[in-house]
Amino acid sequence: MSEASTHMDAAQNPAEERELTDGFHLVIDALKLNGVETIYHVPGIPVTDLGRMAQAEGIRVISFRHEQNAGNAAAIAGYLTQKPGICLTVSAPGFLNGLTALANATTNCFPMILISGSSEREIVDLQQGDYEEMDQLAIAKPLCKAAFRVLHAADIGIAVARAIRAAVSGRPGGVYLDLPAKLFSQVMDAEKGAQSLVKVIDPAPAQIPAPSAIKRALDVLASAKRPLVILGKGAAYAQVDETIRQFIETSGVPFLQMSMAKGLLPDTHAQSAGAARSTVLKDADVVMLIGARLNWLLSHGKGKTWGDAPKKFIQIDIEPKEMDSNIEIVAPVVGDIGSCVSALLAGMGSNWAKPPADWMATVVAKRDENIAKMAPRLRNNNSPMDFHGALGALRTVVKERPDMILINEGANTLDLARGIIDMYQPRKRLDVGTWGVMGIGMGYAVAAAIETGKPVLAVEGDSAFGFSGMEVETICRYNLPVCIVIFNNSGIYRGTDVNSNGSDPATTVFVRDSRYDKMMEAFGGVGVNATSPDELLRAVNAAIDSGKPTLINAVIDPAAGTESGRIGNLNPQSVVKKK
Ligand SMILES: Cc1ncc(C[n+]2csc(CCOP(=O)(O)OP(=O)(O)O)c2C)c(N)n1
């Protein structure tokens, strides 16, 4: 029990001293009881003391400059640890700033709890204009998996338990917990308070697939002439890496890894089809999705990307509603990834027939051809750099330091890094995820460093970085081993656009020759300006060896990028003739 206050209730019981606790301490005790070690936070009314007290009680409280970054940190902490990441904010504006991260966590199936203080209920509900008035619960509800409000201190324990369960069980996601200011100072008997706390038992229970579903899936897989497995970040989240490796290797099926699943098996694995993506998507006759959704990132399972060859889909997912979301799934397997893949592996037995050898041979030939074609571009030492030269250098660093965490956002900076930088270990690549959202960079970097203790390399487009750039101060303040590389091409996609009407700069360009490295120096970190791949390589290695917060301004040719990176086709086109 935390430092509960002592109180003399003289009127009723003059001789007896009753120990009291309050809302502040019950929240902290409930979180601690459930193993919460870190809170990502921005202080202010009514949660300043909650943050202070949590810190005093031994929870690590990381204080950010903006709630969206604290929220993103909590979300990725959830992804990395399978425990809900906790973000704590003030009411209305702080809550709204955190809400983007909560919605993003839910979209990406990361377990996270946004705890926000809120204003006086009676005034909020009568809309009488309280300080930071907002009906936060109603606003959060459609944007997350579950939302709860606590009005009585005695309910804090059960509310925290519900929030944890909602966040991590089934398909994980974001949960909102609304704590009105008045709750924090509500007192109750300390012993009763302790009894009201709930330690969540088995928060994410196994969900065992039906044997008939496993048999159906294996029958379809066995019938394939050109099978393909696609691993999504759900498979990486599950932390059953060895079972997945055994399944892939026993099956003999080539595999693709979605962006954040890269490294679940090494991208250099003999069965990896990563560099032959368009071939395998077009030509496969059976596709097994493991923790990957058929959303826009996989062209909804249809259209040009998937070619004309008829296909059957097997899907493994914890969420039953995912089945048939875009196209027919002939073999749905509903359950948690660990239980499902174990059951598949058991069902395959010891003499599973691998797919026809000519299929794997075709995939390998295409893959190796593409890799060979790319190789010379990655070795150029041009100055200013192009994306390939700069990424060739970073690819080498990651190869030599496979346990480092890579954070990646931007457009060209994202799409090209995803293709070029091989990953070797699970959950080492963290990026813009399902939404392709900018702004995750520094929040993810802080949490990745704190949750894993590993060095972090954040590869950021210059625009992408701007969304969370102020957190370089946070990185310096906590002295985190984070090396940020900014691909500075002076703009969004490119730095060469010209406004055809007037003297304002074009909408996609930034200040030329800007020096982001100076931002880092302002807070005591190391800043480097790198103009060639060799310089970049040296600077990144030095940063990681030193463990010091470092920002490298990598000068990229402003003309090097393409519109929207690899997804320019998603831009609507004007039908009106250009002036
Ligand atoms: C929150 C949010 N706002 C806006 C966008 C639109 N957007 C996509 S990529 C991008 C920035 C791309 O520029 P940069 O990060 O410099 O990458 P580059 O292509 O230049 O390497 C923007 C603003 C987004 N994805 N998310």
Ligand SMILES: [Mg+2]
């Ligand atoms: Mg840019």
